Amino acid sequence: MSERTPLDIVIAGGGTAGWTAAATLARFLGNYATITLVESDAIGTVGVGEATIPQIHNLIVGLGLDQAEFLRATNATFKLGIGFNDWLRPGHSYFHSFGQVGRGVGLIPFRQLWLRARGLGQAGDYGDYSLNVAAARLGRFAISEDGATDLAYAYHFDATLFAQMLRRYSEDRGVRRVEGLIESVERDADTGDIRALKLDGDRRVAGTLFIDCTGFRSLLLGDALGVSFIDWRRYLPCNTALAVPSENPSALRPFTQSTARPAGWQWRIPLQHRTGNGHVFCSEFMSVDEASALLLANVEGTPLADPRPVRFVSGHREQFWSHNCVALGLAAGFMEPLRIDQHPPRPIRDRTLAQRGGR
Numbered sequence: 001m002s003e004r005t006p007l008d009i010v011i012a013g014g015g016t017a018g019w020t021a022a023a024t025l026a027r028f029l030g031n032y033a034t035i036t037l038v039e040s041d042a043i044g045t046v047g048v049g050e051a052t053i054p055q056i057h058n059l060i061v062g063l064g065l066d067q068a069e070f071l072r073a074t075n076a077t078f079k080l081g082i083g084f085n086d087w088l089r090p091g092h093s094y095f096h097s098f099g100q101v102g103r104g105v106g107l108i109p110f111r112q113l114w115l116r117a118r119g120l121g122q123a124g125d126y127g128d129y130s131l132n133v134a135a136a137r138l139g140r141f142a143i144s145e146d147g148a149t150d151l152a153y154a155y156h157f158d159a160t161l162f163a164q165m166l167r168r169y170s171e172d173r174g175v176r177r178v179e180g181l182i183e184s185v186e187r188d189a190d191t192g193d194i195r196a197l198k199l200d201g202d203r204r205v206a207g208t209l210f211i212d213c214t215g216f217r218s219l220l221l222g223d224a225l226g227v228s229f230i231d232w233r234r235y236l237p238c239n240t241a242l243a244v245p246s247e248n249p250s251a252l253r254p255f256t257q258s259t260a261r262p263a264g265w266q267w268r269i270p271l272q273h274r275t276g277n278g279h280v281f282c283s284e285f286m287s288v289d290e291a292s293a294l295l296l297a298n299v300e301g302t303p304l305a306d307p308r309p310v311r312f313v314s315g316h317r318e319q320f321w322s323h324n325c326v327a328l329g330l331a332a333g334f335m336e337p338l339r340i341d342q343h344p345p346r347p348i349r350d351r352t353l354a355q356r357g358g359r
């Protein structure tokens, strides 16, 4: 490997995807690659994406990050699972815990034992057999100084601070950051491979491998290489999120909360310095004003800003790797997994027709 020409890797975009790619490549490729990341402060990042699952530890451990420093740098909190409210019916709740629930006997998994005991009227709620659920109900978490714990956990973190932390990590390991607006993409006339990004001010950033992390724009894989977008709207109709931060309630709860709403659902993500709230919905069934009012009526602490809309289309690029370009994050795809197929509210256009005396 030492005799090969080093790779010139160019990452387009500096959101969570771009800086995660930069940090990981800098950590594992070291001197075998030069890494340049291009991002534009004028465009900014999507700014959402604060709840994680336990696989995030692969990244934290893989990068060799100190957990306490990571928690401080990103205002992170611990997450034991997700509380789902009102999904089955109003008033119903279910806690999806990370980690093991109960213990099987021999080859019989715990869920089979539980189902049998439940049928005989001898078992309690499924969550009664989960350490994570017990801790979440009490608002507790425990970890020793060396990081040991019996609880399976992930984090909530501030996505902007997370990207900033990964930027410091990457730049310390030699990643070059270029601030600028990507205006066009230069391709090789014979192979069609990408040769360079052309930036404002007649600047050019050349490379051999390109990573498209430009978010929903998908400037390289989608626009320049023409890889088509597979639209999943007919399966997953939600298309708008409203995000608003709020002051923390007195006690932080160690879990994400997901509450069903008439045309979507609402998230609540507790961080050390604020709570992240959002309402994901389908704009064919609810107007932005209605969705915003519903969100604000259900935010626990005082809102710290006006709700900010993020519009999206569920779907993905047909391929994630084409020519010498790999897409990561939103440039590759985004799925908002809520289907509205049971007792859906009436679409706005029907309501408008009804008001006009239509059907």
Ligand SMILES: Cc1cc2nc3c(=O)[nH]c(=O)nc-3n(C[C@H](O)[C@H](O)[C@H](O)COP(=O)(O)OP(=O)(O)OC[C@H]3O[C@@H](n4cnc5c(N)ncnc54)[C@H](O)[C@@H]3O)c2cc1C
Residues within 6 Å of the ligand: 012, 013, 014, 015, 016, 017, 018, 038, 039, 040, 041, 043, 044, 045, 046, 047, 048, 049, 050, 051, 052, 159, 180, 181, 182, 183, 213, 214, 215, 216, 217, 219, 241, 280, 310, 312, 328, 329, 330, 331, 334
């Ligand atoms: C409503 C919603 C909720 C989500 N919730 C979660 C969650 O709870 N947990 C989770 O893990 N993920 C979540 N995600 C996904 C998460 O936000 C993304 O996967 C993650 O933030 C990665 O975003 P990104 O880096 O791909 O894109 P972005 O953050 O949009 O970054 C794009 C980058 O490209 C740059 N760029 C774009 N165009 C140009 C140009 N012309 N020139 C130069 N630079 C350019 C921008 O400046 C920016 O740096 C959510 C997403 C949405 C939409």
